[in-house]
Amino acid sequence: MNNKIRVLRAEQRWSQAELAARVGVSRNSINSIENGRFDPSLPLAFDIADAFGLTIEQIFIRGAGPVRTED
Amino acid sequence: MSFSIPKIRSPYMWVSIIVLVAPISFLLAIPWLRQQPDAVVYLCAGIAATITVVGSMIVAIFKDRELDEWHRTAVRFSNQWGWLTGAGLVALLLALPPVHDLLFNLSMAFSEGQEPDRTLVLMIFTFGFMVTVLAQSACTMLLNAMWRSQMSRPRS
Numbered sequence: 001m002n003n004k005i006r007v008l009r010a011e012q013r014w015s016q017a018e019l020a021a022r023v024g025v026s027r028n029s030i031n032s033i034e035n036g037r038f039d040p041s042l043p044l045a046f047d048i049a050d051a052f053g054l055t056i057e058q059i060f061i062r063g064a065g066p067v068r069t070e071d
Numbered sequence: 072m073s074f075s076i077p078k079i080r081s082p083y084m085w086v087s088i089i090v091l092v093a094p095i096s097f098l099l100a101i102p103w104l105r106q107q108p109d110a111v112v113y114l115c116a117g118i119a120a121t122i123t124v125v126g127s128m129i130v131a132i133f134k135d136r137e138l139d140e141w142h143r144t145a146v147r148f149s150n151q152w153g154w155l156t157g158a159g160l161v162a163l164l165l166a167l168p169p170v171h172d173l174l175f176n177l178s179m180a181f182s183e184g185q186e187p188d189r190t191l192v193l194m195i196f197t198f199g200f201m202v203t204v205l206a207q208s209a210c211t212m213l214l215n216a217m218w219r220s221q222m223s224r225p226r227s
Binding site: 024025026032038040041044 | 139140141142144
């Protein structure tokens with residue numbers, strides 16, 4: 001599963017640690033999710049989406065292809 | 072020049088220290104224990120083992136509360152493969168002659184000059200290892216059944 005967390009985080013000027021603190025997980029978690037190495041649980045995916053004020057579908061993309069930043 | 076002892080604030084750091092001190096103290100006390108009656112030896116061994124097991128469980132529970140899902144996945148992965156590779160590694164080591172010599176020399180060190188039977192020593196170590204692996208397998212199956220049972224229940 002791919003995602004746009006890195007892009008969204010850059011837009012908000014949040015560090016990985018800052019996003020991690022907002023959703024209540026470790027920075028390692030955010031780093032691994034961003035890199036597509038680790039798929040978050042559904043509750044964590046909701047928390048991340050809430051942090052950005054978006055829906056899960058707007059952040060997480062099914063499949064292993066590269067993430068397109070334009071919608 | 073003065074030295075200050077660092078303050079250990081975390082409660083589970085204290086427990087961790089106790090968990091390490093108990094078996095090390097027991098090992099260091101072996102020369103003294105050999106002169107004591109069996110009841111004293113069993114009592115001391117029981118106390119040391121209980122402190123280690125209970126302390127380890129307390130530390131594990133404390134630490135578990137701090138883990139997020141990324142850490143839990145890492146723990147699950149390492150447990151799943153660590154037990155397997157560790158057991159396989161010991162099985163391989165038990166087949167190596169240098170390890171045989173090491174076990175035999177270790178037994179010699181505790182046998183007060185009487186040479187122990189080499190085959191018996193190796194059989195005891197092998198048997199001990201087999202019992203450990205069987206106990207791990209049994210506990211893994213039991214915990215797996217308990218986890219599946221718990222997870223299958225509807226939420227109240």
